[in-house]
Amino acid sequence: MQDILNAIVLFANFVLVPAMAYGSQLALGALGVTLIYGILRFSNFAHGEIMSFGTMFALIAMWAFQAEGIGIEPAPTILLGLPFGIAATVLMLLLVDRLVFRYYRLKKSPPVVLLIVSTGIMFCLNGVIRIVIGPDDRQVSDGARFIVKVGEFKKATGLDEGLAIKTSQLISVAMAILCVALLFWFLNRTRAGKSMRAYSDNEDLALLSGVNPDRVVAIAWVLAGALAAIAGSLYGLDKSYKPFTYLQLLLPIFAAAIVGGIGSPLGAITGGYVIAFSEVMLTYPYKKFIAYLGPADWAPQGLAQLLATDYKFAVSFMILVMVLILRPTGIFAGRTL
Amino acid sequence: MSALVGEGMTGGYGGVDILHDCTIGVDAGEVAVIVGPNGAGKSTAMKALFGMLDLKSGRVAVHDKDITALSPQDRVREGMAFVPQNRNVFTSMTVEENLEMGAFIRDDDFTDTMTQVFDLFPILKEKRRQAAGELSGGQRQQVAVGRALMTQPQVLMLDEPTAGVSPIVMDELFDRIIEVARSGIAVLMVEQNAKQALEIADKGYVLVQGENRFTDSGQALLENPEVRQAFLGG
Numbered sequence: 001m002q003d004i005l006n007a008i009v010l011f012a013n014f015v016l017v018p019a020m021a022y023g024s025q026l027a028l029g030a031l032g033v034t035l036i037y038g039i040l041r042f043s044n045f046a047h048g049e050i051m052s053f054g055t056m057f058a059l060i061a062m063w064a065f066q067a068e069g070i071g072i073e074p075a076p077t078i079l080l081g082l083p084f085g086i087a088a089t090v091l092m093l094l095l096v097d098r099l100v101f102r103y104y105r106l107k108k109s110p111p112v113v114l115l116i117v118s119t120g121i122m123f124c125l126n127g128v129i130r131i132v133i134g135p136d137d138r139q140v141s142d143g144a145r146f147i148v149k150v151g152e153f154k155k156a157t158g159l160d161e162g163l164a165i166k167t168s169q170l171i172s173v174a175m176a177i178l179c180v181a182l183l184f185w186f187l188n189r190t191r192a193g194k195s196m197r198a199y200s201d202n203e204d205l206a207l208l209s210g211v212n213p214d215r216v217v218a219i220a221w222v223l224a225g226a227l228a229a230i231a232g233s234l235y236g237l238d239k240s241y242k243p244f245t246y247l248q249l250l251l252p253i254f255a256a257a258i259v260g261g262i263g264s265p266l267g268a269i270t271g272g273y274v275i276a277f278s279e280v281m282l283t284y285p286y287k288k289f290i291a292y293l294g295p296a297d298w299a300p301q302g303l304a305q306l307l308a309t310d311y312k313f314a315v316s317f318m319i320l321v322m323v324l325i326l327r328p329t330g331i332f333a334g335r336t337l
Numbered sequence: 338m339s340a341l342v343g344e345g346m347t348g349g350y351g352g353v354d355i356l357h358d359c360t361i362g363v364d365a366g367e368v369a370v371i372v373g374p375n376g377a378g379k380s381t382a383m384k385a386l387f388g389m390l391d392l393k394s395g396r397v398a399v400h401d402k403d404i405t406a407l408s409p410q411d412r413v414r415e416g417m418a419f420v421p422q423n424r425n426v427f428t429s430m431t432v433e434e435n436l437e438m439g440a441f442i443r444d445d446d447f448t449d450t451m452t453q454v455f456d457l458f459p460i461l462k463e464k465r466r467q468a469a470g471e472l473s474g475g476q477r478q479q480v481a482v483g484r485a486l487m488t489q490p491q492v493l494m495l496d497e498p499t500a501g502v503s504p505i506v507m508d509e510l511f512d513r514i515i516e517v518a519r520s521g522i523a524v525l526m527v528e529q530n531a532k533q534a535l536e537i538a539d540k541g542y543v544l545v546q547g548e549n550r551f552t553d554s555g556q557a558l559l560e561n562p563e564v565r566q567a568f569l570g571g
Contacts, residue, residue: 191437191441194430194434194437194438195438195441197427197429197430197434198427198430198434198438198441201427201428201429201430202424202426202427202428204421204424205421205424205425205426205427206427206438207409207410208409208410208413208419208421209413209438209439209441209442209484210410210413210414210441210442210488211438211441337429
């Protein structure tokens, strides 16, 4: 019995909790991608850099707060900076839309052109970020690092294995729940939200009904920008802020959106957790876990790790390829919000 | 004074004109039907009236107000409503949400109008929480017409409302359309089922190659031997 409990705690500590937190961050990122796809009908490759951009401004605001000695112990100060990150991202996106995307929209360019344009925006943002904050790795978290500590958990339960829950992990999951609830409330209950779903469902009929396309597009950018800044800040808080890693986040985020069915918010959330759990579970060494469950001499000699952690990006790729071959529409057959 | 009139409309999509000096009008409380062979420009005439086509010449007026230069969206605000032939409902949204979207331009309380639509199409009230995409063809058409009625239009335009529905459902839909017209709305529709449509029409337009060939009351057209022979199958 003790062994089984130990195995469960071990699994929770190294797989369940980290994957939940990472999944929440991916889900928030994928929601932004899916919103833009649902309304503007193109895959926004700049989304990773948009997340980075938002995090950068949240970080700058955080430093300002820290310099003034303002904090919200035990919660991390980045939460105070987050509204500034969101505001900066939203303003930047509305400006970029006005200067760049709008031109191609009015020309009725095909989605692939907009995709290439978004790649251009990605490089531009990347440059801006390097100029403003540089490429260095920066620590985001402050305040209390752990909600549940390994030592205390061991003492309280008397188990050999300990469970640790980081503040950043709890905040990631809580923020994801909050954002998703707000987003669904907005899309399903408000007039503006319903007009967005209508526009995404049937653009011509929405126009006939008097829906203003410029407004719908603006709202889509505002929501995507806010979600991106939040997702980026949470990821930075959980790991660290290094601009380069946000470029790499683009792959799991798109995989998440596509697995769930791009265009479907519910799909983006599901996809985020599917990708996160696959990534963590395939790269976790199960040696100790198996040892707890079987007789003592069962313990495998190797690590019982399916993939080295260096290959974690391959997991997103594999899932992406599998989905595109077996069920190209994704789990929720997305298209509309 | 006609509720809606398009006079001497000439125009098409690219270089080639599809409509040639075509005139179509409908009065309040009337049902007018446009019939004709395939490719006669029936739907094109409808689009021209609704501003989805650039006219080279001719004018369109609602209650004697010239709206030739207005966009389709602005024509909705002038009291026109249009039900396209395809993709005329929001499939992922519930019946009730479809009706709400129909009333999007209204800032006043539209619950009365929604009640009227539910009275006209009782089945919609029953299915109000169901996604429109899950309904049958006939029910979808009712959602489409209901959505258009939510703006309380003076002119309702229907592009082949009975396309792809069974004959029983078609009769039912025609009954409802007459009911709409009797409430004082001008109804203009394009129909493939020419005979049945002319039977309920106060006014009929037979278009051939984008021109008015015959214009008369629905009954007179049905009795016209030339029309019968050429377009109604004897």
